[in-house]
Amino acid sequence: MIPNTDERQIAIKFNDNLISNLDCAAKAGEMNRNHLMLSLVNIWLNVLMNNSGLRSLFYITCILRTRKKQMECKPAFEHEFTESRLPEKPLPLKFSDSTIFDIDSLACVNQISRHQLLKTMIIVGVEELRELTEGKTYQFGAVEKKLHKSFSTIMEKGFKAFKAYIN
Secondary structure, eight states: OOOOTTEEEEEEEEEHHHHHHHHHHHHHTTSOHHHHHHHHHHHHHHHHHTOTTTGGGHHHHHHHHHHHHHHTTOOOOOOOSSOOSSOEEEEEEEEEHHHHHHHHHHHHHHTSOHHHHHHHHHHHHHHHHHHHHTTSOOOHHHHHHHHHHHHHHHHHHHHHHHHHHHO
């Protein structure tokens, strides 16, 4: 098989616990881990690239979402500002050059690394997927629109919080 010359590989590092969560979510949807990760990233890109006013609020909005969940005593991944102290394994994903451009531009306006952007997209995506499916088996096509709406709602809440802050 000849590799697509328009695609490049990016590795995202996850610890064993996060990999286990990814594997469980992928298994429940009868898909492989890479397909799930790519699907979550693509939904996030769709939400963010189609609403320029929200692009720069992605990371801070995800942090606010985490804090809210923690205050409600619900499980949520703690965002990292430095490299994890837990051993991490790189999981490679292939993206087109145009998608990498979009990813890099989003990372830039959020003032985070490409790695941190992708990792956050995937982790928040898995957490939202788990909430939508209640940890049960699902068909990804049946929850894809709900995930899109969920991601859009997260961003709208972040925008409202930002507007309240600047007022």
